[in-house]
Amino acid sequence: MGRYVIRRLLQMIPVFIGATLLIFLMVNVMGDPIAGLCGERQCDPATEARLRQEFGLDQPVWQQYLTYMGHVFSGDFGTAFNGQKVIDLMASAFPVTIRLTIVAIVFEIIIGIIFGVITGLRRGRPVDTSVLLLTLVVIAVPTFVTGLLAQLVFGVNWQLIRPSVSPAAPFDELILPGLVLASVSLAYVTRLTRTSIAENARSDYVRTAVAKGLPRHRVITRHLLRNSLIPVVTFIGTDIGALMGGAIVTERIFNIHGVGFQLYQGILRQNTQTVVGFVTVLVIVFLVANLLVDLLYAVLDPRIRYA
Amino acid sequence: MTIIDHTTADVPSPHGSPEDSGPLLEVRDLHVEFHTRDGVARAVNGVNYSVSSGETLAVLGESGSGKSVTAQAIMGILDMPPGRIPQGEILYRGRDMLTMSNEERRLIRGQKIAMIFQDALSSLNPVLSVGYQLGEMFRVHQGLSKKEAKAKAIELMDRVRIPAAKDRVNDYPHQFSGGMRQRIMIAMALALEPDLIIADEPTTALDVTVQAQVMDLLAELQREYNMGLILITHDLGVVADVADKIAVMYAGRIVETAPVHELYKRPAHPYTRGLLDSIPRLDQKGQELYAIKGLPPNLTRIPAGCAFNPRCPSAQDICRTDIPALLSVTERDGTELPGRGSACHFWKETIHG
Numbered sequence: 001m002g003r004y005v006i007r008r009l010l011q012m013i014p015v016f017i018g019a020t021l022l023i024f025l026m027v028n029v030m031g032d033p034i035a036g037l038c039g040e041r042q043c044d045p046a047t048e049a050r051l052r053q054e055f056g057l058d059q060p061v062w063q064q065y066l067t068y069m070g071h072v073f074s075g076d077f078g079t080a081f082n083g084q085k086v087i088d089l090m091a092s093a094f095p096v097t098i099r100l101t102i103v104a105i106v107f108e109i110i111i112g113i114i115f116g117v118i119t120g121l122r123r124g125r126p127v128d129t130s131v132l133l134l135t136l137v138v139i140a141v142p143t144f145v146t147g148l149l150a151q152l153v154f155g156v157n158w159q160l161i162r163p164s165v166s167p168a169a170p171f172d173e174l175i176l177p178g179l180v181l182a183s184v185s186l187a188y189v190t191r192l193t194r195t196s197i198a199e200n201a202r203s204d205y206v207r208t209a210v211a212k213g214l215p216r217h218r219v220i221t222r223h224l225l226r227n228s229l230i231p232v233v234t235f236i237g238t239d240i241g242a243l244m245g246g247a248i249v250t251e252r253i254f255n256i257h258g259v260g261f262q263l264y265q266g267i268l269r270q271n272t273q274t275v276v277g278f279v280t281v282l283v284i285v286f287l288v289a290n291l292l293v294d295l296l297y298a299v300l301d302p303r304i305r306y307a
Numbered sequence: 308m309t310i311i312d313h314t315t316a317d318v319p320s321p322h323g324s325p326e327d328s329g330p331l332l333e334v335r336d337l338h339v340e341f342h343t344r345d346g347v348a349r350a351v352n353g354v355n356y357s358v359s360s361g362e363t364l365a366v367l368g369e370s371g372s373g374k375s376v377t378a379q380a381i382m383g384i385l386d387m388p389p390g391r392i393p394q395g396e397i398l399y400r401g402r403d404m405l406t407m408s409n410e411e412r413r414l415i416r417g418q419k420i421a422m423i424f425q426d427a428l429s430s431l432n433p434v435l436s437v438g439y440q441l442g443e444m445f446r447v448h449q450g451l452s453k454k455e456a457k458a459k460a461i462e463l464m465d466r467v468r469i470p471a472a473k474d475r476v477n478d479y480p481h482q483f484s485g486g487m488r489q490r491i492m493i494a495m496a497l498a499l500e501p502d503l504i505i506a507d508e509p510t511t512a513l514d515v516t517v518q519a520q521v522m523d524l525l526a527e528l529q530r531e532y533n534m535g536l537i538l539i540t541h542d543l544g545v546v547a548d549v550a551d552k553i554a555v556m557y558a559g560r561i562v563e564t565a566p567v568h569e570l571y572k573r574p575a576h577p578y579t580r581g582l583l584d585s586i587p588r589l590d591q592k593g594q595e596l597y598a599i600k601g602l603p604p605n606l607t608r609i610p611a612g613c614a615f616n617p618r619c620p621s622a623q624d625i626c627r628t629d630i631p632a633l634l635s636v637t638e639r640d641g642t643e644l645p646g647r648g649s650a651c652h653f654w655k656e657t658i659h660g
Contacts, residue, residue, distance in 0.1 A: 202386075204429040210384050211424075212495065213417030214447055222443075223432050301434055302479040 008294060012287045019283045020276075024065050027272050068276065077277035080266075086277040089262055094281070096169045097258035100251070101243045103171065103178025104185070108236060112186045116193020116232070117225065123198050132194075135187035147180045147253040164255040177254040181247055185239050192235055196228035203227075230300050237293030241286035245279075329401055330357035331503055331535045332381065332420070337395035339376050339559075341606075342388060348606040350376040352559040353395075355633070358503060358535040363526075365538045365550035365567070367582070371603050373559035374539045378505045381537075382422050383412045399503075418448050421496035423506040423525075427488035431480035437464075437491050438476035444498040463494040467524060486517035490524065497528060503535040510545060522549055543586055547571065552646055555579050558604050558614035561633055564648045575636045575649035575658040577619050613652070625652050 043051075052058045056067060071078060077086035119128040138146070154176055155163030165173045200206060201224060209223040248260035255261075259278055266274035298305040339351035351373040358364045366374045379385045381397055383404065397404045399419065404412055424430040432440055441463055442456030451459065457476060464472035467490040469483075480488055489509060496504050506525060510518040526549045529536045540546060546553060546567065553570050555563040555578065563576040574580040581599040601618040604610055610617055616626040629652070636647040639659050651657060 204424060204426060205432040207384055208424060208430045208495075209432070211382050211416055211422045212444060212447075213413050213415070214443065215413065218447065222435070226434055227432070302436075303433060303481055 004298070005291075005295070008291050012291065015287060016283060020069070020280050021065060023279045023283075024068065024276055025061065027275050028061055028064075072277075072280060077280075078273035080271050080274050082271075086273050089274060090277065090281065093257060093259045093262045093278075096256060097244055097247060097251075097260065099169060099171055100174050100178055100181060100247060100256060100258055101240060103174045104182035104243050105236065105240060107179055107182040108186050108189050108239070112189030113193050113229070113232065115190040117197055117220070119190065120194040120197025120228070121201065121220070123194075128194075131190065135190050138183050138187040143180065143184060143249050144253065146183055147177075147250055150176055150180050151253055167257055169256055169258070174256070177250050177256060180253075181243060181250040185235075185243070189232060189235060193228065193232050196231055197224060200224055200228045226300065230297065233296055233300065234293055237289050237296065238286075240289040241282065244285050245282040330359045331400065332537075333357040333396075333398040334377065334381065335396040335398065337377060337380060337397065338393050339373070339380050339385065339390060339395075340393060341390050343607070346607040349609060350559050350606055351380070352609070354556070354559070354561055356554050356561065356564070358537055360502065360535055361529075361533045362552070363529065363536040363538055363550045365540060365546040365553045366556060367540060367543065367546060367553055368556035369541060369603050371606065372556040374556050375507050376559075377556075378422065378507055378537065378539055381505060382416060382420065384416075384422075414448075417444060417501070418499045419501050420503045420505065421499070421501040423489075423492050423496045423504060423509045425508040426512050427485070427492045428480060428512075430492060431488065433480055436477045436479055437483070438478075441491070441495055441498060444495065448499055459498075463498055464491070466497070467491070467494040467528075469494075485513050486521060489513060489517075489521050493521070493525060493528070497532070500532055501534065503537070504529070505537045505539070507539045508541070509538075510542070511540075518545065525549070543582060555582070558609050559606065560614065560650060561648075562615065562650045564633070564646065565636075565644075566646050569644065569647060573658050575647065575654045576651045577621055577653075577657055578615050580657065581618075581620075613650075621653060621656070623652070 056064060059067075068078070075087065077090065079085055080089065115131055119131045122128050151163050154160045161176050162173060165177065205227075206219060206224055209219045214223075244259060245263070247256075247258060248264050250256070251258045251260035252264060259282070262274060263278050265271070266278065334354055334356050337351055337354045338349070341348040341350060350371075354373070354377050356364060356366070366377070368374045376385070376390075380390075380392060381404075385392075392405060395405070399415060404415065407415075431437065438457055438460045441460035442451075442453070445451040445456040445459045446453070461472045461476050464476065469475060469487055469490055475483075480491070483491065489512075493509070496506075504525075509525065510521050513521060522545055525536070528534075538546065538550060550567045552564065552566050554561045555570075555576065557578050563570070563574065563579045565575070570579065571583065574583055578599070581597070584597040585599060587596055599618055604614055604617070610627075612625070612627040612629055613619070613622070613631050616622040619626065631650045631652045633648045633650040634654065636644050636649050636654055636658060638644060649657070
């Protein structure tokens with residue numbers, strides 16, 4: 001187990017370097033960061049040259065990358081052009097997004113798995129068909145439609161929630177945005193659990209569990225669910241990363257000042273430091289989430305543990 | 308320990324109930340059908356058999372003859388739907404289990420009637436340790452604590468002679484060999500010392516030397532606990548040493564019943580004869596091995612009359628129209644042969660001819 005973890009940690013290094021380098025290059029290719037600074041007007045050549053030197057933009061790209069990475073590892077993500085430290089932006093954005101992600105993941109786990117178990121056990125019955133149809137609709141409709149609709153109905157028409165989340169973004173204000181953010185993944189979790197449950201419900205070991213005279217709830221929770229959750233755990237784990245970084249649409253709709261919002265601003269203003277900084281952290285989040293999934297996998301399935 | 312009570316044969320069983328004189332389990336006119344897209348598959352068509360304490364009944368038949376489905380109906384683990392039991396009775400100590408509530412049946416499963424499955428690797432839960440799976444029986448049915456259940460599990464593993472039981476109790480099914488896994492299945496069935504064990508082809512997935520060990524163990528434990536045993540198999544070799552009586556099934560019916568050695572000596576049904584003739588024998592070395600022609604019938608379209616008629620070497624017109632009843636078989640002079648029965652219009656010719 002220990003060696004397995006070490007091997008996985010070592011594997012993360014090239015992935016991390018590759019992903020960050022790609023992001024760094026893409027942002028540099030995207031356009032001239034200085035041009036965005038002066039707004040609509042052409043920059044004064046003297047100012048431009050001074051800025052280039054100040055930000056180290058006159059050096060070759062690979063050197064810029066190395067310098068940047070060196071700073072990152074000492075905890076310095078640089079300064080945005082407007083003078084704000086990127087690390088400060090992160091400190092305000094990440095807690096909000098983490099809260100939003102937690103709400104979304106909790107929805108995914110609770111609603112997704114419960115629906116999945118119910119439909120998986122009642123395959124072909126009306127409950128199954130209607131839930132399946134519902135998931136299909138949710139998957140087919142883009143998040144911005146679901147989000148705007150939910151905002152309009154719950155926030156404006158019925159006034160059950162505030163249509164716009166306050167800057168502090170406490171948990172209770174994030175319930176609806178979290179549900180919107182989770183909706184598509186939730187539908188996938190439902191379907192994944194359903195298939196997995198339906199498949200395992202016919203397996204020999206479930207039949208054995210019934211033949212042992214175990215009560216139905218015990219057969220389902222101890223024998224059926226544990227085996228069926230292995231693929232679902234993988235999905236939810238990788239989804240953590242996707243939810244943290246991919247909340248741009250949801251965060252825009254509900255005016256949540258989280259990671260998605262900051263990234264959007266950074267891209268809009270061609271703010272290299274912000275974009276690269278946030279993406280670097282997201283890459284780490286992704287990698288750690290994947291590592292956790294693999295470790296959880298080994299906990300759930302002893303056949304992997306001893307392989 | 309209760310084992311002593313069981314082994315002293317004339318002491319009444321500690322389960323002492325008024326029905327003790329009768330058979331432990333009696334299946335009466337059981338029908339099972341499956342509703343599929345291709346029509347109704349009639350897997351079991353009027354099966355009758357009974358087992359008493361300490362007795363071993365071997366149910367013999369090809370794949371699809373309905374032997375496993377009958378067993379699953381007894382255990383109450385048929386998938387319903389698509390399965391359905393349109394008629395019949397399954398009496399456990401005189402009470403019809405088909406009319407019992409789900410909860411009543413659940414309490415019988417595992418405690419009174421236990422089952423051993425064919426493929427131990429897929430029948431054991433891959434993600435739970437064997438100790439947990441064995442201990443679960445005690446925790447659920449007897450309310451023991453985790454620790455007590457584990458101790459009981461080790462005891463059970465010792466009893467089925469798994470070496471180093473104490474060290475292996477936390478291992479997972481995939482870490483055991485095939486024979487050891489089957490021993491764990493046996494231990495699990497044995498856990499609560501049930502009255503009856505149904506073993507559904509317990510040795511099919513094992514190699515021959517291990518087969519013998521597992522069968523010996525099963526027979527020994529059965530004697531020790533004075534249990535009834537229903538042994539489902541398609542292997543005539545396995546049956547001969549262990550069984551007391553045999554029921555041969557074909558297309559969901561019992562076609563012949565007999566005490567074990569009688570059947571081998573003098574089969575009273577052409578199907579049984581065909582099965583016996585297709586066992587390889589040393590004195591027929593070099594000759595072509597006999598095989599019953601044709602295939603078992605499609606259960607959605609069982610032939611009219613005797614289901615075996617298309618494959619039977621001695622089929623007559625009557626076999627294609629009339630379903631033969633399971634009649635008792637007698638000697639040439641009319642003296643009854645106890646326990647023998649044949650569902651063939653021409654049983655006389657088959658046994659005496």
